[in-house]
Amino acid sequence: MKKFITLSLLALSAVLVSCTKEDEKSLGGPSIAKSDVKFSVTQQQGHDNIVMLNSLTQGGYIPYWEFTGGFSKKKLDTINLPFAGDYTVRYTIYTQGGPLADSAKITVSQNDPQYFSSPMWNLLANAQDGKTWVWASDIPGGICYGNGSGGATAPEWWQNGIAYLTQKDVAADEMTFDLKGAKNYTFTHAGASQKALFELDTLNKTLKITGSDISLGNKVTYVIVKLTADELTLAQQGDGWRNIWMYKRKGFSY
Template sequence: MKKFITLSLLALSAMLVSCTKEDEESLGGPSIAKSDVKFSVTQEQGHDNIVMLNSLTQGGYIPYWEFTGGFSKKKQDTINLPFAGNYTIRYTIYTQGGPTSDSTKISVSENDPEYFASPMWNLLANAQDGKTWVWASDIPGGICYGNGSGGATAPEWWQNGIAYLTSEKVAADEMTFDLKGAKNYTFTHAGVSQKAIFELDTLNKTLKITGSDISLGNKVTYVVVKLTADELTLAQQGDGWRNIWMYKRKGFNY
């Protein structure tokens, strides 16, 4: 209950901050009874990730929709829920008499094939099943961490392999990406796993992790230098230089 109250207060704060003068002028006088709160939530046939929200309540009010991953204060809106799963769509109307809420539940049958159309998603995360990456310490030459010139695809200047990773106690680190209900990221160090989320920009080929980091990382948005079914190379891009991390799919051997 405490968690629900906290979330409701956060939603109310977000709604009030986003109110415009036009919103304030649309507020009706008295509160509206829950029995008079009318709305519809409709999923697109054959593509149920697409959801149409329609406020049907009569009178003056500000509508506010809450759903996993976002909100809307439009009377009619179309949203995308990219992940398979069960969702609660909460509909609240605000009048001068206060808020009145109702909700409905919907089910999304599969991850949105259009949203995840780029092959990069599956190469990185293997959809809902997930994929685990480890240091590519057995790569020919053994160099998998270091830095180099601005366009380098492997360490050129400062070069390190398993000996350095072992001295830093990160040789056994693992990172797992999956798309089960969210863009999930799990970083495992010294047997302890840390849950976080990630964002993959398939157009600009960048990777950002929120709530954790990669092994020996610098908490930046990383450039995806290479991504195949078995290999992942990330870089921190500088002006004429790069820090470089080289990984392989867990279970893959060179």
């Protein structure tokens, strides 16, 4: 049975949602009774990450929807909430007498299996449980950081291992990816952790971190050169060259 919520405004909440000049010019009709403010939030049966929004308030009122990850001004819209959890969808209409608002609470039962269908998500982040990566400093030869030619899969020209990483005070750095409620990234350096977010492009095989970076990183979109259950190699791609970072799953030994 579809999860269907149709709500009347039970208690007026004066939510001051910003309105553009364009919105203000298009507002029409008088203020309406609270009981006439109606909307529905419907989750798709068997795939409750897909959520249908429907503004049911009669008249030419502009709806404004707010939800985790975005907003909409459409009367009818379909959104995707890819992460399991409890959510609040806020609904506001604008009248000449001011905004009227209410909200609906919904629960998404699991991370979206379609959204996260690429094996890369689990290899990198181990779903909601998370995965921690450290320098692959015990790789045969001991070289895990440096640079090389444009198609290099390991440092070729400038080659560094544990001695250089220790000198730079980054040898014990860790980075953790998880999918618990968001695309979470945690960078740990010198015992202190920094929370951030990441984006994984599974088609182009790139990784973007927002709000932090990798050890000795350059705050760019990194190319994923190698990703297995135990190994991760990232690169900053240049014109005929690459900077290369080589990691392993924490707890893995070569």
